[in-house]
Amino acid sequence: MIQAALPCNVCQQPLAEPIYRAAPQSSLSSLRRAMDGTLEVFCCDACGHIQTAELCDNGSFYDTEYDILVNSEEEDQIYAVENGQKIFRADHQVATFQRKLALQGALHEGARVVDFGCAKSATMRLLKQQRPDVNVHLFDISDRYVGFWEKFLSPEQWATYTIPPAWxxxxxxxxxxxxxxxxxxxxxxxxxxxxxxxxxxxxxxIVPNTFTNSVDFLVADHVNHFTHTSLQTLLANHGFDLLEADAHSHRGAFVVTAARRPGDSKVAPVLDAQALVDTQSAARKLAHFWQQASSHLTDFEAQHGSAPAVIYGAGFYGAYTASNLQQPHALRAFVDQNPYLQGSSLAGKPVVALDSIPDEVEVVYLAVNPVIADEVRHTVEAAYPNRFRYFRFQP
Structure with missing residues (x-):
């Protein structure tokens, strides 16, 4: 029986053959957990959207299993380290949010804001602290985060599963x-x-930009990897004028602003033909990169035998690196500067601070975005001059 082609999530056109297929049973979720099934990634010929086939029932997954940053109210991810100072993601997001919307005149006194798919909504908590005049509401398809919401909002300001008609x-x-x-x-x-x-x-x-954070291409529960052309198409098809798809204000992501058109008016998307071709070419190049990445990792590991090693980065890059090691017994620990990860474990190994790398370690796997790999290596070198051999993912 011939299986119907998977439709594009953005433009509904049928997708051709996948541009990338991972090795069986090597799929990881954004929470760094193994998922059943084979990861397949497609690129739409019509709009340039990059799409991953679903490996589970996403509605049930986010309602009952997706528990991101739930250990404490303060737990967060590091966005950047500048001059030795850690900048957490929620702090960066709330600053960018206010700056961008001030330019649009949208965040005026008493503005009504709803955070859609909000999870813990640390960004809105910070916004309320900085702008108590803003009328914040929250919506999610899970009620697992209510305990966080009730600390800064009243019950009529949030909803789960179904959007209230009054909204x-x-x-x-x-x-x-x-x-x-x-x-x-x-x-x-x-x-x-x-x-x-x-x-x-x-x-x-804010959505990931897989061209500037390449590992997003492998995240199994990220079924959408937006491109500039697919964002244009999605927004035009649903009654929005795209104001900006900024690829610079948040590293590894697009910061998108779009205005609702009056009434139900819509306009057909008009895509630049060369931009579409370039997007599709870049998607295939990225697929080729990841097809080669595991073999490069294997080659490096073979050259260094079973030398004691650590993986720098306890995020998705780190989980991916660990899952592809042929000699996992050589791994001593993960290193991460995020204090909320230190003291936890990943792949059965402890997550430690930079100053706690075991003495016997000889190899460091730089499991970070290739864009910042040199910066991270300099950080490690400053703490441990001329001590390690390094692996990095080459862009």
Whole structure:
């Protein structure tokens, strides 16, 4: 029996053969956990969207299994380290959010904002501390985070599973911080977001940019890897004017702002033909990179035998590196500067601070975005001059 082609989540056109297929049983979720099934990634010929086939029921997964940053109210991910100072993601996000929306005039006194797919919503908690005049609401398809919400909002300001009818066309801003990449049914999601906004209201979304954070290509529960052309298509098809898809203000991501068109008016997306070709070419280049990455890792490991090693980075890159090691017994620990990860474990190994690398270690796997690999190596070298041999993912 011939299986029907998978439709594009953005434009609904049938997808051709996958541009990337991972080794069986090597799929990892964004929470660094193994997922059943074989990772397959596609690129849409019509809009340039990069899409991963679903490996589970995403609605059930996010309702009952997805527990990101739930150990404490303060737990967060490191966005950057500058001059030795850690900048956490929520702090960077709230600063960028206010700066961008000030330019649009959308975050005025008393503005109504709803965080769509909010999870713990640390960004909105910080926004309320800095801008108590803003009327914040939260929506998620899980009630697992209510304990965090009730610490800074009252019950009428949040909803789970179903959007209250009274919320329709009442918001100045809908925010979405790293949620749209998880949603297979973008048509329903964008219809809901459109319905929440007043005419001229602004959608503010941050989504991963797999071309500047290449490992996003491998995240099994990120079913959408947005490109500039697919964002243009998605927003135009659902009644939005794209104001900006900024690839610079948040490292490894697009910061998207789009205005709701009046009423239900829509315009057909007009894509630059060369931009579409370039997007598809870049997607195939990225697929080739990851097809080669595991063999490069294996070659490096073979050259260094069973030398004691650590993996720098306890995020997705680190989990991917560990899962591809042929001699995992040589791994002593993961190293990470995030204090919320230190003291935990990954792949059965402890996560330690930079100053706690075991004395016997000879090899460091730089399991970080290739864009910052040189910077990270300099940091390690400053603490341990001329001590280690290094592996890094080459862009």
């Amino acid at each position: 329709q066309r009442s918001f100045d801003v809908v925010s979405s911080f790293f949620s749209l990449e998880h949603i297979p049914d973008l048509t329903t999601a964008l219809r809901n977001i459109h319905g929440l906004l007043r005419d001229g209201g602004v959608l503010y979304a």
